[in-house]
Amino acid sequence: MSTLASFQHGLAETDAIALRGLSHDYGDRPALRDVSICIAPGESLVVLGPNGAGKTTLLRILATLLRPSAGEAEVLGASLPKQAWRARGKIGFLGHEPLLYRELTVAENLAFHARLHGLERGADRARELLEQLGIRGYAGERVGELSAGTRQRAAVCRALLHDPELLLLDEPEAHLDPRAAGLAEPLIGAGAERTRVLVTHDPEAGLAQADAVLLLRRNGSVAHAGPASELSAADLDEAYSR
Amino acid sequence: MRAFRAIVAKDLRVELRTLESVPAMALFAVTAFILFRYGLDRENLAGSLAAGVLLVTILFAAVLAINRVFVAEREQGGFEAIRLAPVDGTSLYAAKVVVLIVYLAILELIAVPVFAIFFLDEWSGLGPLCAVLALADLGLAVTGVLVSSIAVSSRSRDLLGPLILLPLAVPLMIAAAGAAAPLLAAGGPEYADFGRWLAVLALYDMTFLLIGYAVYDFLLED
Numbered sequence: 336m337s338t339l340a341s342f343q344h345g346l347a348e349t350d351a352i353a354l355r356g357l358s359h360d361y362g363d364r365p366a367l368r369d370v371s372i373c374i375a376p377g378e379s380l381v382v383l384g385p386n387g388a389g390k391t392t393l394l395r396i397l398a399t400l401l402r403p404s405a406g407e408a409e410v411l412g413a414s415l416p417k418q419a420w421r422a423r424g425k426i427g428f429l430g431h432e433p434l435l436y437r438e439l440t441v442a443e444n445l446a447f448h449a450r451l452h453g454l455e456r457g458a459d460r461a462r463e464l465l466e467q468l469g470i471r472g473y474a475g476e477r478v479g480e481l482s483a484g485t486r487q488r489a490a491v492c493r494a495l496l497h498d499p500e501l502l503l504l505d506e507p508e509a510h511l512d513p514r515a516a517g518l519a520e521p522l523i524g525a526g527a528e529r530t531r532v533l534v535t536h537d538p539e540a541g542l543a544q545a546d547a548v549l550l551l552r553r554n555g556s557v558a559h560a561g562p563a564s565e566l567s568a569a570d571l572d573e574a575y576s577r
Numbered sequence: 578m579r580a581f582r583a584i585v586a587k588d589l590r591v592e593l594r595t596l597e598s599v600p601a602m603a604l605f606a607v608t609a610f611i612l613f614r615y616g617l618d619r620e621n622l623a624g625s626l627a628a629g630v631l632l633v634t635i636l637f638a639a640v641l642a643i644n645r646v647f648v649a650e651r652e653q654g655g656f657e658a659i660r661l662a663p664v665d666g667t668s669l670y671a672a673k674v675v676v677l678i679v680y681l682a683i684l685e686l687i688a689v690p691v692f693a694i695f696f697l698d699e700w701s702g703l704g705p706l707c708a709v710l711a712l713a714d715l716g717l718a719v720t721g722v723l724v725s726s727i728a729v730s731s732r733s734r735d736l737l738g739p740l741i742l743l744p745l746a747v748p749l750m751i752a753a754a755g756a757a758a759p760l761l762a763a764g765g766p767e768y769a770d771f772g773r774w775l776a777v778l779a780l781y782d783m784t785f786l787l788i789g790y791a792v793y794d795f796l797l798e799d
Contacts, residue, residue, distance in 0.1 A: 400657055402798075416798070424663035434654035434661075436587065438594045443587075450583035451662035493658075 350409070351376040351501060351530040352397065357406035359392050359555075366392045367555040369406070374547060376500075379531040381541040381563070384551030385575050390534040391430070393549075394503050397532060398428045411501055424452055427499030429507050429523070433490035437479030441470070441489045444478060445496060452497040464492040469518050483510040491519050502527065505534045538571060550574050580664040584672035589679065591649060598645050599683050602638040606688040609634045610695050622696040628757035631692050632713065632750055635685065636743075642680045643721035644738045646673055647729040656797070666794035670722060674789075677718035685710055702760035705771070709760070712778035713753040719785040720745050726796050745785075752777040 352374040359367040367389035374380045382390045395401040397410055399419035407414070413421035428434075435444045442461065449457020465471040468488045478486060487510045494502070507523055508516045521527065525544035535541040542548065548566045550559040551574065558574040559566050592598055613630050614620070622630060650656045659669055689710070693700055721742060728738040756774035759767040 398657075398661060400660060419798075420663065423661060426661060428657070428661055430657075432654045432657070434658040436591060436649060436653050436655065438591045438649075439587070443590070447583055447587050448658065448662070450579050451659065451664055453579055453663070497662075 349375060351378070351411060352380070352532070353407075353409040355407040357393075357396065357408055358404050359389065359396060359401065360404045365555050367396075367403075367551075368557070370549065370551075370557055370560070371406075372547065372549055372560045374530060374532075376530050377528060378546040379525055379533060379544055380547045380549060381545035382532060382534045382549045382551065383538050383541060383571070383574070384558075385553050388551035388553050388574075389555040390551060391505055392555075393551075394428075394430065394505050394532060394534055397501075398426055398430075398503050399423055400428075422501075424497060425500045427494040427497070427502045427529075429490055429494040429503065430505045431509075433478070433486050433493065435478045435486070435489060435493060438477060440475050440477050441465070441481070441492075442474040444489070445492060448493050448496050454497060457496065460496055460498075461492065464495055464522075467518065467522060468492060469515070484512060484515055487511055488515055488519065491523060495522055500529060502529050502531045504531060506536065507533070542566065578668075580659075580662070580668040581672045581675075584659075584669060585675050588649075588672070588676040592676075592680070598642040599680050602641050602680065602684045603687045605641060606634050606638045606684060607691050609637070610688075610692055614695050619696070621698050623699070623761055623763035625754060625758040627696060627761040628754045630696070631689070631761075632753050632757060634692075635681070635688065635710075635713070636717065636746060636750060638684055638688070639677075639681060639717045639721060640739050640742065642677060643717075643725050643742060644728075644735055646677060646722060646725045651729045660797065666797040667790055669797065670726075670789050670793040673722040673725075674715075674718045674786075677721055678714050681714040681717060685714070697761065699761075699763065699765050702762070702766035705766060705768075706757055706760050708775065709753055709756045709778070712775060712782060713749060715782045716749040716753075716778060716785065717746065719782060719789055720749070723785065723789050723793075723796075726793070749778070749781050752781060 350373045355371050357367065357370040370393065382393060384390055392401065396403050396408055399415060399422055402416045410422045411425050413419065445461035446457060449461060454460060465474055468491060470485055470488045473481060473485055478489060502523060504523060511519060533541060542563050545563040547561065548559060548563045550566065550570055552558050559570045689703065693703060724738055724742045728734040728741065731737050752774050756771055756778065759769055759771060
């Protein structure tokens with residue numbers, strides 16, 4: 336079922352992500368309000384909105400790291416939060432933190448993650464990713480001693496190590512120079528042939544690779560949820576100006 | 578088991594590189610013995626006083642490690658990384674218990690000989706004392722990891738951890754002191770009630786081990 340049909344008819348069996356009335360509060364403060372959207376496998380959802388709109392909160396719910404306060408979330412066929420264990424291991428999460436131990440080297444960190452995910456050829460996979468991202472020479476360096484850009488590239492390796500079906504990317508190009516961003520693009524960009532949810536502060540670049548767009552207002556409510564082609568400049572202006 | 582082994586190896590490697598926990602525990606214990614020696618103005622201790630000085634010093638030294646056992650997980654995203662993997666939360670619990678036991682064993686390899694040199698005229702009770710310390714270490718580790726998991730998310734974790742742990746450790750300390758005091762008697766080790774106190778220690782360990790096993794997944798999720 337296409338994304339557009341999914342929006343109109345609700346959850347289909349083949350949806351990679353299906354959200355209905357999803358909300359999250361931090362104490363008395365609502366962070367996300369009544370989000371509904373469905374994404375088919377292989378599609379890219381781009382999440383836009385001003386600071387504090389709940390973009391990262393949404394990503395953490397999809398990553399099974401946060402329980403929604405209300406509504407339904409189904410990710411890769413697992414109903415969250417009850418069936419979170421079914422989705423784990425199939426998700427690659429690249430957030431603001433690299434999720435790498437500072438005192439360990441890049442190679443040791445990747446070996447640790449490979450063992451957590453039960454990868455039999457983890458070392459080979461790690462070498463391959465380090466090569467693709469141009470940081471094989473840093474494999475023996477401690478993460479705490481790396482520049483922010485190199486650390487982010489190592490984090491991309493960590494997120495892709497187990498070949499996830501779903502990529503959750505929170506400003507993945509933060510700290511990356513154009514060359515590094517170019518190396519990461521085939522792995523995490525629109526051509527990655529994975530379902531992706533991308534949080535970005537760059538609407539133009541985001542929309543260029545989006546099948547669907549979720550535009551959030553500062554109060555966490557939805558300004559637009561649907562195909563990228565239906566998003567208007569007025570929607571963007573309204574969401575960012577409020 | 579793969580996740581358990583990975584977490585244990587990772588923690589021990591990090592400790593070897595940073596030397597944040599074990600050296601601080603050992604230094605604390607040795608300093609405490611020096612303070613006891615001059616504070617009590619005694620050149621030898623025996624019985625319940627000797628057991629109390631040794632066990633309370635180990636307990637407070639353990640608090641130093643317990644406060645730090647999840648700091649890397651909290652500050653460097655280890656909790657998230659482990660929850661993103663298809664890993665049972667109890668693997669993390671078991672791994673941290675083993676890591677704490679290793680720290681405590683190394684501490685005792687240093688602290689017990691120093692304690693004996695400072696305070697004991699009679700060393701023959703040190704052999705059976707190892708059994709008491711092993712059970713006490715397991716008890717401290719199973720409760721310490723639980724408490725640390727709860728406290729680590731709090732901004733005042735350095736205060737909250739000991740505040741929760743110390744009352745929970747009272748039965749453990751009573752049983753360990755009950756078992757250790759006759760072993761450190763002035764005239765040589767006595768074994769009256771030794772088995773009974775060891776059984777109490779084992780019961781304490783088993784109780785908190787089962788509680789940890791039962792609740793840890795929920796603790797990790799929330």
